[in-house]
Amino acid sequence: MNEKTAAPRRDQSSVLHSTFSVERSYPVPPARVFFAFANEATKRRWFAEGEGWEVFEYTLDFRVGGSEISRFRFKDGPEVRNDTIFQDIVPNRRIVFVYRMAVASKPLSASLATVELVPSGSGTLMTYTEQAAFLDGADSAQGREEGCRELMEKLAAELQSSI
């Protein structure tokens, strides 16, 4: 027997485990933020669309066990695929999902993500926590966190435009 508990680290088969958490306030109540995750047309606008991005496929089946599939590319870049499956949904309060990303069919990462929405005055405090496994050194935790912050800004713009 040879057992020990070890801190997460990059190991022999090149999986890097990383967790980060980001908070963002929005000036609308939790139900409005939740809707932006739950409604396919709205989610597509802030999550998949954008200048320079070409969306090949976007579908959302927002229920526990349901899938969200997006395939897209940025300018002339390779096709990126995101396969999401919802793990837990508490309306207006919490969304837990797993997503796998692949670039040009090569697996990049698998992540467990938690979105928590808490009323804050007349607005919402959103906490996004991602527990990620980056495969074969294909991505970095820092780049992922930056990407998530950009998405949170896109969500802010979506919420602003629909007030």
Next chain:
Amino acid sequence: MNEKTAAPRRDQSSVLHSTFSVERSYPVPPARVFFAFANEATKRRWFAEGEGWEVFEYTLDFRVGGSEISRFRFKDGPEVRNDTIFQDIVPNRRIVFVYRMAVASKPLSASLATVELVPSGSGTLMTYTEQAAFLDGADSAQGREEGCRELMEKLAAELQSSI
């Protein structure tokens, strides 16, 4: 704008994010350990069956995107359900999966788990890393880690018996 990066913690909506990693050596090569995860009859024996456990359902579709479903109870306890979906598979080397646990239909946790197999002499060093989100205080990270160590011992017994 109100952004900050925070360490994972129990927050207002009661999600506890936790990561643990456990190593275990087995006296058989990686292909034998991998087979014990990939073969339905073998996996069922060490993962689902056991004295005091009643298995209501066990199915394994071992491929990326495939599901493993188990429903069971311990003695007169409530029904426990485990829904697993495979995120990444590298034969004889790596298995990444997400699993959701529920007790009596109440969601307990969602976890991203990574199994890494590395040759070590004539045997295998397995590293199991779990990145878990425990929902509404329903479980504890410590109990989960202990449960995983027990499963690793059951796997050791399975590998021993089939040598």
